[in-house]
Amino acid sequence: MEILDELSALHEMDRKKDFKALVNQRIIHHSVEKTDLVDELIRQVFTGLIAIKIDGDSECFLIDVRTYPGRQPEEPDNEKVVRGSRDGFVENIIVNTALTRRRIRDKGIRFEMLEIGERSKMDVAIGYIEGIANKELIDIIKQEIKQIHTDGLVMTDKSLEEYIVKQGFNPYPMVRFTERADIAAEHLLEGHICTYIDTSPSVIIAPSTFFHHTQHAEEYRQSPAAGTMLRFIRFTGIAASIILLPL
Template sequence: MAEKPKIAKDIDSNINYLKELLGVGESFDVIFREYKFGRRRGASFSINAMVNDVVMADVLEHMMAQGQEELSMNILQKLFYSRLTHSQVKLVDNMNDAITSVLSGEMLFFLDGEGQVMVVDARSYPARMPSESNIEKVTRGSRDSFVETLVFNTALIRRRLRDPNLRFEIVKVGTRSQTDVAVAYIKDITNPELVETVKKRLNDINIDGVPMAEKAIEEYIAVGSKWNILPKVRYSERPDVAAVHLLEGHVCVIVDTSPNVMILPTTFWHHVQHVEEFRQNIIVGSFLRFVRMGAILFSLVLPPLWLALVLQRHLLPETLTFLGPRDPGIIPLGLQFIFAEFGIEMVRMATVHVPAAQSTALGFIGAFMLGEFATKVGLFGNETIFYIAVATVGTFATPSVELALAIRTFRLALTALVLLFKLPGLLLGLLGLFFILVFTKSFGIPYLWPAIPLNVAALKDVIFRLPIPSKVLRPAVLKPQDKDRLEGRTHKGPQKKKKEK
């Protein structure tokens, strides 16, 4: 590793170096200012709109207040330890760290004759305040969600977990972007090997920048087949969801400029659960979970199964002879489903791209276009529209957008197999999907755990919404250091272990 260039004691050398590197005079947002403190010269560098002017005025006021007799050698140390009241100040002795700091929004202050630079964290990022999540809405519960500012997101989690063992470790990703990525975990709960694995993969990222934030980072750290479309991590916009997973022993990756926190490792069952289940009664919550799982299953198999049975009507029992199109339409049935899938995806994409005021109107237009008008002109049959509509509604039952899109892709593949090979094609496709689920892993965790491999106690927890007081054990597959939630550590130190019966 190359040695980092040191801060020169000659202030002109530092000024000229940074002026050329940062483009002072070329980039209007790079602010350079010189000062006079008696016989000593000072200079500052900062980025416009990223520094709080009120804080900096207070810092400079303390600098100006020092008499000429105090502006001797080691003045930075004197100011640092006895004068500056701002809490987030540090002394840096190399140019690389200083450059990273100023481009991150901190202010650099040089003083002639000093081999260090004072870095004042007076950042004031353009930021929005926490508001309700658009994806993970609840009828009852908190309405705050993550935003694009890293320190706001860590504060939202820290507010819910006042545990001294909660850690937020910063990793810089991207040689040019220097994106701040925080690895969140609870030190005495989370498996240390998992934490080290995540940090190592983050440090191994070799790219100039990650402006696409969390998704680009996921493709680097979620090792596995790039052709497997099943989501290996879970995204959440809710601080309470992130806090629950941290208490279970998961790791959360928080990327600056992104309102989505990455939770890992995850299984299939993490993507079919929703916080709404835990805001309702136990029975109601279990019912909601059954409905959601049933909707996802129908979304996957209903259209291809109906198509397979209709194409081979001799396989239908007498009780199901009513199945089948009365008016099949001009286009063959198999192609109708494929074209309808493309039509629905077009409407979905259009509603995302148009302004919010027009999205509702566009949805009505799409519904009429794909529904009533398409059947009237004879392009599609009524049954085709019905089953595609049921499948589409089922797709939106999961709060995981990534899983919903994966299910839609699998459904399209199953429909194509049925069109080519009829019922054997459907069975072959479902068997292939099962093997994909079985062999998929997220950071070494089997995707179908606790169903495969079987863990009966944990399986009951993912199928039913169990009472919170009964959930005293953390998921064994995460290998947590503290397995029992009733015997966790507090700020007073480890509690005495209960006598085993």
């Protein structure tokens, strides 16, 4: 309504001028794009954008005024720490990428947006730092995502993992999930690739090894000796559970 009020308040002389220029000048606090494709127009309207069509013009203005219901970033229940940040990922992909970018203010950080689902049109972002991440692995993940043909990706992160990871009969996890923004940022700095899915508070981290699944955020906030000791105790417990239990 605010946009319509702004445009309807134009004087008669202003309306006779270039209407495209007036829209760009008047609607300055919103993201405005132009398109002349009907399919693109329909897709963007279904995602929450509003469209302004000028009589006699082949192009249409798409204005982003979306607001999604959601919760505020809070500490994940399964990754609590004694010391450290208390903000975690939510179900909004824009908020999640912003939480990551807040921690890595580097010109090389990239978030490439893709779309999955013939009907759901789910947004997926591939996050990495250019110059650190493996370019071949980035291309492989993007190619696997582009080859997904399905009506929808309702179960989000787990469904996407099954599409892009050829696990076979391997019982061990091939990727790592996290709901903490600091953990995702730390892995990006180490050269990993994070995949963000809209409506999911979890981020897929790849590649990952067995040792990545034994890490905890608390270790990053301990002294090197204490962190190493905690990890050694954890490895000892894993080995004991494998070797001693059959006995």
